[in-house]
Amino acid sequence: MIGKKIEESKLEIAKNILSNEFEYETELKLSEEIVQLCADAILIGQIDAENRITKWARETGEYAVNYGSELDVLLKNTSHFRQAIWNVIEEASMENNLSIKTVFEVSRIIDPLIDQAVYAFSTAYVASYRSSLSHAQEVFLELSVPVVPILEGVAVLPIVGDIDTHRASLLMETALRQSTEKSLTHLYIDLSGVTIVDTMVANNIFSIIYSLQLLGVKGILSGIRPEVAQTMIHLGIDFSSIQTHSTLKQALAKHILN
Known part of the structure; x- marks a missing residue:
């Protein structure tokens, strides 16, 4: 029930967590994807969920560097995402009179996934940023030794x-x-x-x-x-x-x- 509710609310959640750091349509699509990944982890189980969300986070981190987005702004938005997900979980729990045990079970799925997404995103962003900086330095050095x-x-x-x-x-x-x-x-x-x-x-x-x-x-x-x-x-x-x-x-x- 909670997974289905998150899936049904993914567009609403995605719109609420936009950071305006990317092109609107691209950011909306990326936000919907991570919401869907969280919903899938609840609906169909955690098999390969961590790998899928890590892949999403790495690709998004690299995209963020190429787009020129600021890491601190994007990380700050993580708390909004977590809050938006939990608002939906709370709503689904009240509508369906779910037990506290069920809610805790969901939290043991959702919170580690979000933490993994933040970690993978941050490491991918930093690695991609360093690579871009290194390339820029190489270009600068080549220009600094003209014959x-x-x-x-x-x-x-x-x-x-x-x-x-x-x-x-x-x-x-x-x-x-x-x-x-x-x-x-x-x-x-x-x-x-x-x-x-x-x-x-x-x-x-x-x-x-x-x-x-x-x-x-x-x-x-x-x-x-x-x-x-x-x-x-x-x-x-x-x-x-x-x-x-x-x-x-x-x-x-x-x-x-x-």
């Missing part, structure tokens, strides 16, 4: 900001790939936008220069700031084996004159 052709066989790789291990790996990969694809003979690596150079950064720059040499590409450094140069000296970093210029303009002027 810009300026003359036949000559290009500039301007580096701006700090260089960590991940970015250093991307710099290496981009420099080697682009040098090959663009048939470069010279690659000017401009460090004027780099404010901090430590031993790790210096070693990474060395690695890029020497790897370019293996491809027949001459790597040339420019734009080393005075304070960065002083830091490098204090660290005992030796760039004497690499061609360097104080500015990119100076480096390119020398290349053109030669």
